[in-house]
Structure formats: C-alpha cells, structure tokens
Amino acid sequence: MKFDTPATTNPIDRMTVVGRPTPRIDGKYKTTGTAPYAYERHDVNADPAYGYMLGAAIAKGTIRSIDTSEAEAAPGVRAIVTYKNSGPIAVGRFNTAKLLGGPEIEHYHQAVAIVVADTFEQARAAARLIRVDYARAEGQYDLAQAKASATMPKGNADVQHGDFATAYAAAPVTLDETYTTPDQSHAMMEPMASTAVWDGDELILYTSNQMIDWGRGDVAKTLGIPKEKVRLVSPYIGGGFGGKLFVRAEAILAALGSRAAKRPVKIALARPEIFNNTTHRPATIQRIRIGATKDGKITATAHEAWSGNLPGGDPEGATSQSKLFYAGANRSIAERLATLDLPEGNAMRAPGEAAGLMALEIAMDEMAEKLGMDPVEFRAINDTQVDPMKPERPFSQRHFVECLRTGAAKFGWSRRNARPGAVRDGQWLTGLGMAGAFRNNIVLDSGARVRLDRAGRAIVETDMTDIGTGSYTIIAQTAAEMLGLPLDQVDVRLGDSAFPVSAGSGGQFGANCSTAGVYAACVKLREAIAAKAGLDPAAAEFADGHVAVGNRKVPLAGLADAGDLIGEDTIEFGDLDKRYQQSTFGAHFVEVGVNAFTGEARIRRMLAVCDAGRILNPVSARSQVIGAMTMGAGAALTEELVVDKRFGFFANHDLAQYEVMVHADIPHQEVIFLDGADPISSPMKAKGVGELGICGIAAAVANAIYNATGVRVRDYPITLDKYLDRLPVA
Amino acid sequence: MERSGIFDMSRRGVLAGSAATAAVTTMPRAAQAAPAPAEPATGHVSLTVNGERHDLTLDTRTTLLDALREHLQLTGTKKGCDHGQCGACTVIVDGRRINSCLSLAVMHDGDEVTTIEGLGTPDKLHPMQAAFVKHDGYQCGYCTPGQICSAVATLGEIADDVPSHVTQDLTAKARLTNDELRERMSGNICRCGAYSNIVEAITEVAGEKA
Numbered sequence: 001m002k003f004d005t006p007a008t009t010n011p012i013d014r015m016t017v018v019g020r021p022t023p024r025i026d027g028k029y030k031t032t033g034t035a036p037y038a039y040e041r042h043d044v045n046a047d048p049a050y051g052y053m054l055g056a057a058i059a060k061g062t063i064r065s066i067d068t069s070e071a072e073a074a075p076g077v078r079a080i081v082t083y084k085n086s087g088p089i090a091v092g093r094f095n096t097a098k099l100l101g102g103p104e105i106e107h108y109h110q111a112v113a114i115v116v117a118d119t120f121e122q123a124r125a126a127a128r129l130i131r132v133d134y135a136r137a138e139g140q141y142d143l144a145q146a147k148a149s150a151t152m153p154k155g156n157a158d159v160q161h162g163d164f165a166t167a168y169a170a171a172p173v174t175l176d177e178t179y180t181t182p183d184q185s186h187a188m189m190e191p192m193a194s195t196a197v198w199d200g201d202e203l204i205l206y207t208s209n210q211m212i213d214w215g216r217g218d219v220a221k222t223l224g225i226p227k228e229k230v231r232l233v234s235p236y237i238g239g240g241f242g243g244k245l246f247v248r249a250e251a252i253l254a255a256l257g258s259r260a261a262k263r264p265v266k267i268a269l270a271r272p273e274i275f276n277n278t279t280h281r282p283a284t285i286q287r288i289r290i291g292a293t294k295d296g297k298i299t300a301t302a303h304e305a306w307s308g309n310l311p312g313g314d315p316e317g318a319t320s321q322s323k324l325f326y327a328g329a330n331r332s333i334a335e336r337l338a339t340l341d342l343p344e345g346n347a348m349r350a351p352g353e354a355a356g357l358m359a360l361e362i363a364m365d366e367m368a369e370k371l372g373m374d375p376v377e378f379r380a381i382n383d384t385q386v387d388p389m390k391p392e393r394p395f396s397q398r399h400f401v402e403c404l405r406t407g408a409a410k411f412g413w414s415r416r417n418a419r420p421g422a423v424r425d426g427q428w429l430t431g432l433g434m435a436g437a438f439r440n441n442i443v444l445d446s447g448a449r450v451r452l453d454r455a456g457r458a459i460v461e462t463d464m465t466d467i468g469t470g471s472y473t474i475i476a477q478t479a480a481e482m483l484g485l486p487l488d489q490v491d492v493r494l495g496d497s498a499f500p501v502s503a504g505s506g507g508q509f510g511a512n513c514s515t516a517g518v519y520a521a522c523v524k525l526r527e528a529i530a531a532k533a534g535l536d537p538a539a540a541e542f543a544d545g546h547v548a549v550g551n552r553k554v555p556l557a558g559l560a561d562a563g564d565l566i567g568e569d570t571i572e573f574g575d576l577d578k579r580y581q582q583s584t585f586g587a588h589f590v591e592v593g594v595n596a597f598t599g600e601a602r603i604r605r606m607l608a609v610c611d612a613g614r615i616l617n618p619v620s621a622r623s624q625v626i627g628a629m630t631m632g633a634g635a636a637l638t639e640e641l642v643v644d645k646r647f648g649f650f651a652n653h654d655l656a657q658y659e660v661m662v663h664a665d666i667p668h669q670e671v672i673f674l675d676g677a678d679p680i681s682s683p684m685k686a687k688g689v690g691e692l693g694i695c696g697i698a699a700a701v702a703n704a705i706y707n708a709t710g711v712r713v714r715d716y717p718i719t720l721d722k723y724l725d726r727l728p729v730a
Numbered sequence: 731m732e733r734s735g736i737f738d739m740s741r742r743g744v745l746a747g748s749a750a751t752a753a754v755t756t757m758p759r760a761a762q763a764a765p766a767p768a769e770p771a772t773g774h775v776s777l778t779v780n781g782e783r784h785d786l787t788l789d790t791r792t793t794l795l796d797a798l799r800e801h802l803q804l805t806g807t808k809k810g811c812d813h814g815q816c817g818a819c820t821v822i823v824d825g826r827r828i829n830s831c832l833s834l835a836v837m838h839d840g841d842e843v844t845t846i847e848g849l850g851t852p853d854k855l856h857p858m859q860a861a862f863v864k865h866d867g868y869q870c871g872y873c874t875p876g877q878i879c880s881a882v883a884t885l886g887e888i889a890d891d892v893p894s895h896v897t898q899d900l901t902a903k904a905r906l907t908n909d910e911l912r913e914r915m916s917g918n919i920c921r922c923g924a925y926s927n928i929v930e931a932i933t934e935v936a937g938e939k940a
Contacts, residue, residue, distance in 0.1 A: 023863050024863065024866065027863035028853075028859075028863060029871075031860075031863055031868065032806065032849075032850055032851055032855065032859060033874075034806065036805070037805075039805075042803045042805065075769050075770055076770075119770075119792075121770065121796075186921075188921050189921050190808070190872040191809070236871065238870045239872060239922055270812065271810070271811035271813060272813070467870055468869030468870030469869070619866050622866070623869055623922070623924060626927070627869055627923030627924060630925060631921070655815035656813070660921060661923065661925070662917075662925075663911070663915040663916045663918070663925045663928070665925075666923070666925040667926070668908075668930075669926040
C-alpha cells in the first residue's frame with residue numbers, strides 16, 4: 001500500500017481497540033519468566049556448547065602473536081576461533097569496527113577470540129589461558145584535545161540561513177556558552193546474546209536484535225555467506241535503546257564458534273565487556289549562541305557540535321533539533337567530527353536530539369533569565385508552525401505551545417520563584433525547572449502478513465521486534481480493530497526473518513510504521529475475507545467477529561475452512577515527510593531538592609506533556625515516556641563513561657560504576673498526552689513516542705538544579721562536586 | 731605491596747613502547763609453570779526448587795544462577811551482570827532474597843529456593859505478577875522476574891520488621907512507605923525505567939495484604 005496522500009477516515013478511527021489503555025498481551029509471559037530470550041532457547045537446543053569472548057587488552061595496535069595452545073588443552077574446550085582460523089571477516093554495512101579483531105585492533109575489548117567449551121565455567125576459564133602479545137600504537141582518546149583536528153563529516157554540511165553574524169552582533173540580548181555531554185552507555189539489562197545453529201550451510205541465530213532484516217544482511221556480509229542462508233529469530237529482547245540496532249560481536253562469534261565446534265553454541269557478552277566491546281553514545285562539546293530582541297524574539301541562532309568516532313564512523317548529530325525547534329530568521333549550524341580511537345560510537349535512544357537538547361535547553365533557560373522572561377513564555381513566543389528555513393514547508397502538526405501551557409498549569413509552574421537559590425524546605429534547597437522536547441517522526445516502509453484461520457483467529461507475522469516498547473500489543477490492537485475481532489482472538493508473532501520485513505525498532509519509528517504495515521496487510525485480508533463471504537469488499541464492515549454488508553452478516557469463524565485466508569502487504573511511504581516536517585513535541589517539568597549542606601540532589605516530581613499524534617496504547621506509550629524520562633534523569637545526574645585518556649577505554653565498565661537511575665532516584669512520574677491524530681504520518685495517524693521522553697528532560701533537571709542552587713553547571717552529568725563549593729550560604 | 735606492571739606503566743603515563751606493552755599482557759612463559767589441565771572439581775548438591783527436590787553434581791564454580799538457568803533450565807531467573815550489580819537474578823532462598831549470581835550452587839545444599847516460576851504461571855499469576863501486568867511495571871521484561879521476587883521478599887521483610895537504610899526509627903514497627911519501597915527495591919535495576927509503575931504495583935499488593 002502506497003501512503004502518499006494524507007489519511008482519510010478509516011477503520012482505525014473507530015478506536016474500539018486501538019487507543020484504549022490495554023495491558024500487554026505478552027505480560028503474563030514476562031512476569032512469569034516464561035518469555036524466551038536469546039540465551040534461553042533450551043526449547044530448540046537442548047545441549048548447546050558455551051562460548052566465551054576474549055576482548056582486546058589494548059585500544060589500538062596489532063596482535064603480534066596469539067597463543068591458544070594452553071586454552072585448547074583446557075578441560076572441555078571444543079574450539080577456539082581467532083582471526084587466524086576464522087576465515088575472512090568483513091565489516092558489516094552498519095558497523096564501523098570489525099566484530100572480530102586481529103591482527104589489527106581498533107578499540108579496547110574488541111573481540112579477539114571465542115572459546116567454545118562444554119560448560120560456561122570451562123569456556124570462561126580457558127579464555128583466561130589465551131596468551132596475546134600486543135604491539136600498542138598511539139591513539140587519540142581525548143575529545144577536547146582532538147577538537148581542533150575535527151572536520152566536517154560527510155552528509156553533515158554546514159547550514160547557513162540568513163546572516164547569523166550580523167544578526168547576532170546587532171542583537172541587544174545575547175548568549176554564548178559551551179556545554180559538554182559525556183559518553184553514555186545503553187546498559188540494557190539483557191547482555192548481547194546469541195545462540196547459533198548451523199544446518200549445513202544455513203545459519204539460524206537466536207539473537208537479541210532490534211532490526212532483523214538489517215541484522216540478517218550484516219551477518220551474511222560479515223561472514224561472506226548469502227543473505228538467504230541466514231535466519232534471525234528474536235522474539236524477546238531484553239532492552240536495546242539502540243545498542244542492539246546492529247549485529248554485535250557475540251552473534252558473529254556464536255556463528256564462528258558453532259561452525260568450528262560443529263555444535264550449536266550460545267554466548268552472552270559478560271557485563272564488564274559490554275561497555276567497551278559494543279557501541280555507546282559519543283560525548284559532545286557544544287557551543288551555542290543565541291541573539292534575541294529585548295522582548296524575547298530570537299533573531300540569531302548558532303549551534304556548533306563536536307564529537308568523535310572511529311575512522312568511518314558518524315558524528316553524534318547534536319545540532320539536529322536546532323534547525324527546526326525554534327523560530328528565528330538567521331541560523332548557523334555546524335557538526336564537526338574528530339577521529340577518536342575509543343570504542344565505536346553509534347545510536348543511543350534519540351541520537352542527536354538527546355545530547356543536543358541537553359545543551360540547547362539549558363541555553364534557552366539562560367537566555368530567558370537574561371531577558372527577564374519566564375522560560376515557558378520565552379519558548380512559547382519563539383514557536384514556529386513551519387520549518388524555519390523553508391517556510392513553505394509546514395509541520396504536519398505542532399502543538400508545542402499547548403504542551404508548555406498544559407504542563408505549566410498542571411505542574412504549578414506559576415509558584416516557581418524565578419530568583420535562584422531562594423526557596424528552602426528544611427535543609428533542602430528546592431527548585432523548579434522545565435525544558436522543551438523535540439524529536440522527529442521518521443517513516444520507514446514496513447510489511448506484515450495476517451492470516452485468518454478456520455477458528456476465526458487472526459495471526460499476525462512480521463519481523464518487527466518488541467524491545468519493551470509494546471509492539472506485540474499495539475500490533476494485536478491494530479489487527480483486532482481492522483478485523484472486528486476481540487483482542488484475545490489475535491496472535492502476534494514477531495522478530496523472525498522468515499516473516500515479512502518491517503521497519504524494525506529504532507528512532508521511535510517502530511510503533512507507527514509497523515502498525516501501518518499491519519494495517520496494509522489487514523486491508524488485503526479484509527478483501528480476501530469479503531470475497532470469500534461473497535460480499536462487496538468496498539462495502540464490507542468488520543465487527544464482533546463478523547463481516548457484514550447491510551443485513552448480510554457472516555461469522556469469520558469457519559470462513560477459512562478450506563485453508564487460511566491471507567493478507568500480506570507493505571506500507572510504502574511516499575514524500576509526505578518531505579512536503580511536511582513531521583516531528584513530535586513535549587514539555588518537561590521537574591522539581592528537585594538539593595541538600596544545602598551535602599549537595600545531594602534528589603528529583604521530587606516529574607511531569608511530561610507530549611504531542612505525538614494518536615496514542616495507540618496509552619499504557620505502553622506512557623511507559624515509554626516515563627522510561628525515557630528516567631534515562632534522561634540519569635543523563636542529568638550520574639551517567640558518564642569515564643575515559644582513560646592514556647590507555648583509551650571506558651574505565652567504569654560495569655553496572656556498579658556506570659551509574660544508572662535506581663528506584664530510590666525516581667519519584668512518581670506523570671505523563672499527559674495531548675489528543676491528536678496526525679493524518680499525514682500514516683493510516684494509523686500515530687507518531688513516535690519512544691524517544692520523545694528523553695529529549696529535553698536532562699536539561700529540565702539541570703535547570704531545576706540551577707533554580708534551586710543558583711549554580712549553573714554546563715558539563716554533564718551534574719554531580720555535586722561541580723557545585724558543592726558554590727552553594728548558597730545557609 | 732608490590733605493584734604489577736600495568737600500575738607502574740600508568741603511573742609513568744607511558745603510552746607507547748612495545749617492550750612495555752608486551753609486559754602488560756604477556757606473562758613470561760617460565761612464570762606460568764602451567765600444570766597439566768585438571769578436570770573441574772565437582773560437588774554434589776541437593777536443592778529444593780519451587781518445592782521440587784533436585785540432586786545435582788555440579789562444577790564447584792557453578793553459581794546458583796547458572797545451576798537454575800543451565801542445569802534445571804529454569805530460565806525465568808535472569809543473568810544481567812553476573813556480578814551482583816543489577817538484581818535481575820534475584821531469587822528467594824529460605825525466605826530471604828539473594829542475588830543468585832553471587833552465590834555458588836554448592837553452598838546451597840538442602841536449601842529451599844523459590845524462583846519466579848515458583849510464584850505463578852501464565853494461567854495462574856501470583857498477585858504480584860498480576861499487579862505488574864496491571865500497572866505495566868515492566869517493559870522489556872528482563873529485570874522483571876528479579877523485580878517481582880524482590881518485591882515479594884520486600885513485603886516479607888517489612889512484615890518481619892527488618893529495617894532499611896531509610897528507616898527513621900529502628901524500634902518502631904517497620905512501615906510500608908514510598909521511600910521504604912524505593913530504598914528496598916534499589917538493588918533491582920530497570921533500565922527501561924518502569925520504577926514509578928513498579929512501586930504502584932507493589933503498593934497495590936501490599937494494600938491488599940494489609
């Protein structure tokens with residue numbers, strides 16, 4: 001189905017199932033521990049061998065020699081694969097560094113070997129017996145130092161709109177500040193894990209991957225085998241956040257180890273290896289300049305961002321939102337990319353905007369203060385309903401101001417004291433902060449197959465994944481709505497490359513695109529059902545388990561007696577995303593307390609108001625937003641991969657030292673979704689929501705800490721060592 | 731204390747130099763004095779898991795977590811970090827919650843272990859499991875069994891008057907407050923960030939009990 005004109009009225013608009021708060025259909029499996037994850041496929045492999053990875057002990061250089069003899073002789077060892085016996089290993093289309101290193105080493109903990117043994121304990125012990133002699137090369141690990149050598153990355157040309165320099169020089173109120181964000185890790189709870197089974201020259205990988213078709217292609221490319229010979233199965237994924245968008249080392253090692261040992265092999269990365277072996281969100285340095293009139297109209301915006309990556313890698317893209325979020329006639333945007341020999345930088349939840357808004361939304365707070373304006377008001381008067389650099393191109397929908405106003409009213413923003421450091425609650429300095437949220441709505445083609453069986457049940461198959469986002473449930477809701485079936489009459493099968501290719505899970509495009517693909521397949525199935533029932537497909541109505549035209553009503557059960565009726569299609573998006581700017585918007589409000597004596601910061605309240613099109617399932621959509629707010633709170637307060645700038649690795653590479661938010665850090669959270677259905681995004685009229693919540697929230701926390709303490713910290717995370725000596729005297 | 735080579739190197743800030751590099755990662759061959767590889771030591775252990783007795787002969791290095799997951803194929807208990815940092819492996823042993831990754835299986839001879847599979851099944855959910863579904867107290871589901879085991883044990887600890895870090899009055903009866911729940915549950919990380927919903931689920935179950 002082509003989608004190249006805005007949606008009109010369609011069966012989804014009935015909203016009898018779609019849009020209703022619906023507990024997850026996979027919930028009973030997840031809560032009982034019966035949902036099978038990649039390392040747990042005893043059902044298909046009763047007796048797998050165990051793999052264990054050895055990671056490189058240097059950040060850059062070469063392996064001079066590698067001695068596996070002692071490890072090979074260790075008890076239970078079945079095979080050891082290194083670059084010497086792996087055969088050719090190519091770099092995947094979506095990878096920057098090789099997933100099995102050697103002799104060249106590109107980053108610390110790059111895989112250099114897999115040991116396969118009868119038990120996990122044997123494989124782990126034997127991996128310690130591999131002797132590697134490295135020749136270390138000098139590398140560049142310090143973004144601040146490498147900044148001067150950074151260049152304009154391909155595909156990120158500088159943007160000059162109007163005349164920034166002149167407008168900035170003429171502006172009566174200006175800001176020129178530099179902000180930094182650190183390297184961050186996805187730290188999803190399920191380690192990267194795969195079980196590999198070879199059947200002749202065909203490989204089945206039970207894995208944990210967000211993008212099945214990309215992964216299938218990259219496994220094939222990396223191993224040099226045809227894509228048709230690879231099957232990926234990934235029905236449950238223990239979190240991804242971008243870290244499982246791409247094939248990672250363990251999948252390739254499992255395949256190699258299994259081929260060498262001639263047995264199914266399963267392997268999970270050990271937690272301390274994940275932070276340096278896999279990808280991370282790269283650190284940024286961001287300089288922001290804003291010029292405005294005295295009444296707060298922005299006239300000039302400049303956003304320059306520096307990040308680093310391995311050769312061939314991409315920049316973080318922290319300037320992305322600054323092209324679109326606020327009005328202003330004159331604009332200058334520049335991305336700069338330095339070569340760093342740290343592990344591969346790549347997408348983490350809201351790549352670009354998450355880091356970019358950490359800086360921009362502090363800058364907006366600072367600007368509001370310079371102007372003597374309320375930060376809500378300052379944002380509201382700089383709203384734009386069109387692409388600021390292409391005024392003929394409107395936003396498909398934009399209710400940002402409504403987010404701001406609704407949030408301010410609900411949160412009690414009017415009670416905020418604009419003078420920082422002025423409000424006390426016992427020994428706590430308290431403060432309120434807010435920030436805007438912005439994240440684009442991406443559309444990607446997505447396919448599905450829907451079958452009606454003789455019992456009248458619908459079975460949906462698509463290679464779409466559920467990484468905690470709630471895909472199972474919204475896909476079931478979509479099919480139920482389209483076919484007039486109760487939710488429990490729909491089965492959903494996901495994450496298998498044997499199913500039609502979907503958009504996959506990433507960039508908050510999964511929910512809207514994958515359900516639109518199911519919508520398209522259901523349209524086909526509705527035609528097949530109506531034809532089978534001898535009814536006019538154009539006039540057929542589907543409700544209560546029946547298809548009907550006028551008084552003629554035929555139950556779906558029994559229609560497929562002679563074999564399943566099948567509808568299969570792909571939603572193919574036209575140029576509506578070119579003609580319109582499709583984005584999602586939000587406003588975050590936060591209250592913090594900062595201990596006046598110890599500097600300890602605690603979040604007391606959090607509210608997000610979101611404008612993200614039609615909300616398909618308010619239960620899981622809300623969870624996506626509060627989860628993203630939680631991750632953003634971590635970005636504000638604790639999360640930082642600490643770079644060892646001499647040896648070139650992230651020093652705090654485990655969950656004890658890379659501090660993510662825990663229960664004690666997070667209060668009750670509130671989310672408000674504005675009513676809305678965006679007919680320009682898809683037949684579902686939905687938009688992404690999974691990343692919107694992390695956009696801006698860290699700055700809202702930062703602004704609240706400033707409001708509480710009067711100390712402006714521009715380097716994340718905002719740990720107390722950065723402000724303790726400047727707290728107001730009690 | 732004698733410092734190893736890597737500390738000497740980092741102290742001097744030496745980055746390059748292949749001789750030093752080799753010393754970091756390659757032990758002199760003679761120093762290894764590799765003995766002939768020995769077969770792993772094994773031990774016998776009897777565990778009662780979810781009411782069912784299992785007699786196992788295990789590599790003594792096998793954790794309780796891996797005994798459950800790999801030997802008994804009870805994969806509801808999750809391995810998130812294997813270092814006691816995330817809580818995904820939480821099970822209840824003789825009434826107390828523990829990180830099963832931090833405990834060797836052979837240390838549990840005669841112990842009674844309750845895992846997520848012992849609390850309820852998809853067709854017959856434990857009240858805590860049902861509350862997690864109702865309140866969407868999870869997303870990806872990987873920390874969920876640990877959260878639920880931890881939550882069930884937490885309510886038991888409060889009922890037993892076991893104090894926590896945030897208990898203000900150690901002599902008073904332990905109370906079930908939001909702060910107490912958040913403190914006691916902080917060993918169970920949920921990277922999807924379902925904390926707000928998890929606490930609501932636990933609070934509801936606690937309310938029904940009270």
